[in-house]
Amino acid sequence: MAANTDSPSVEGSVTAVDYLSSQLSLEREARDLMPYDPKVCSYTMGPTRQQVYACLTCLEKTGIPSGVCYSCSIQCHSDHNLVELFTKRYFTCDCGTTRTKWCCSLRDGVDDDIPESLNRYNHNFRGKFCHCARDYNPVEETGNMLQCILGDTCDEDWFHDYCIMGLPKFDPPSPVEDDKQGVNVLDTLGEPGLDAETMNDNGNEDKEQVIDGFPRFEDFDCYVCWQCVSNHRDFFDKIKDNTDIVADTLQRIEAPTISERNDKIREQGSFLNTLKKRKMDYEYSVFLKSQHESHFKALYDQYQDDNTIHSFLDEFPFLMKDDPVYEPPQDDDDGGSSVYDLGTKAINSLPREKAIEGVQVFEDIKTKLKDFLTPFAQDGVL
Ligand SMILES: [Zn+2]
Ligand SMILES: [Zn+2]
Ligand SMILES: [Zn+2]
Ligand SMILES: [Zn+2]
Ligand SMILES: [Zn+2]
Incomplete structure (x- = not known):
């Protein structure tokens, strides 16, 4: 149905305010999904607590499980079958190493770097989770x-x-009458x-x-x-x-x-x-409990002679301190970026001809919308 901007509140029409608010929520959604600028592969940082994505396509190709960093998941393996594993400690990106034999576009197309031997690969890297070894199906x-x-x-x-x-x-003990279902943690983070x-x-x-x-x-x-x-x-x-x-x-x-x-x-x-x-x-x-870190530290200081406590906490020192997850650099234009800018970024990955076409279309829409919305803004409607 065509939007009728002359008469407000026509059923099915889209007002400028509706349009802008839906655009804002789209922007928020996009930023929630991709809050960081995927410019840098974390390989050179070595073992780091970071977000890791298992690449099942590279696994199929090489027979060896592997995991890649946030940026590589977007820039190098975007059309591969990835499983988001959330964080892993002491992990080094496998993109561009002999493990994936996949060219890392963020590291000059290298494909023969040495993989980090400290990386550990459980069945998550094959898309399986838990003691029951089920495939994770977000749906x-x-x-x-x-x-x-x-x-x-x-x-x-x-x-x-x-x-x-x-x-x-x-299983639910009785026929389910409401739609209440357990919450899927991976969706709610x-x-x-x-x-x-x-x-x-x-x-x-x-x-x-x-x-x-x-x-x-x-x-x-x-x-x-x-x-x-x-x-x-x-x-x-x-x-x-x-x-x-x-x-x-x-x-x-x-x-x-x-x-x-x-x-x-x-x-x-x-x-x-x-x-x-x-x-x-x-x-x-x-x-x-939350605050367990400071109490573990206190325990460590208090029981100097206790070998059980000391050797355990020496082995897992991250339990005694805040253990931040590495965050890739934030998107530069965070806050100022718009759906158009995100769209423009997306088309950068298209073949040149298509990308130019795409940019032109985006610019066109941008100008038209601006022209259309300016009078409303001047009238104080927005
Ligand atoms: Zn990487
Ligand atoms: Zn891959
Ligand atoms: Zn890469
Ligand atoms: Zn465990
Ligand atoms: Zn299970």
């Missing part, structure tokens, strides 16, 4: 997932809440790279559906998986009751047998209780 995934902050055993894997508890995928290790500050309470017995997201800051805890059981047994540091621990229930699953279907309510009552040697996960 279908409706549960809550947490990333393990320690990562010693799991390499900072992400875990489903039901897998953390050792339950089979938890803010600016990429920030707070990516936890999901508790998504600020979206009504979408959270916490499994019965699972800690509430607002009560903890980050998560240590049961595998990493088991690998350092001496240390965690020592601190698990320290309420300055630990918000909660969660025992992992042994995966139920088929007949127990059937019981579950028959008696929904009692299923969890039955499992909880079963006696077994539990593994457990640890949920750390």
Whole structure:
């Protein structure tokens, strides 16, 4: 339907104000998705805590899993099948190394640099997540997932809440009457790279559906998986009751047998209780409080002679301090950039002829819109 700008409030028409506000929200969306200027590959920085993207196309080509940095995900692998892994510690970009054998357009087309041997590749780099090794499907995934902050055993894997508890995928106990679904953490995180290790500050309470017995997201800051805890059981047994540091621990229930699953279907309510009552040697996960860093540091200073505490914290010093995620340089014209400018940037990657055409079209629209909107602005309508 054609917009009729002479008579306001014609159904289906678009006013200048509507137009501008929709443009603003598009701009915000674009900036949320790509807040940084993808100009610099992080390879030369060496091992860094940063956003990493697994490239499944390069994996298919070489048979070797690899991960690339934020800028390379946009500039070098944009038409490849990428899986966003959020942050990994001590990671160096694989683009332009012999691991991907892919030319890094941000580093003069190099394709034979030496890959960093400190990089660790768990199954996330093959698009699999959690103990259950499911493919991550952003469309279908409706549960809550947490990333393990320690990562010693799991390499900072992400875990489903039901897998953390050792339950089979938890189906709603009764026919679903409302649309309430669990929130997918990967969708609710803010600016990429920030707070990516936890999901508790998504600020979206009504979408959270916490499994019965699972800690509430607002009560903890980050998560240590049961595998990493088991690998350092001496240390965690020592601190698990320290309420300055630990918000909660969660025992992992042994995966139920088929007949127990059937019981579950028959008696929904009692299923969890039955499992909880079963006696077994539990593994457990640890949920750390915010401010755990300063309390870990205090513990370290206080127990000079305690070898368990000292050797653990010496191995994982990032637990005692703020451990920022590397952020590529912000887009220069942040704040001033418009959809047109973003569009102009996008067409820079087109073949020259097409790009020139595209720029002309964009400039044309820009001028026309400006001419159209100026009188409104002068009349104080905008
Ligand atoms: Zn890179
Ligand atoms: Zn690739
Ligand atoms: Zn690259
Ligand atoms: Zn799982
Ligand atoms: Zn872990």
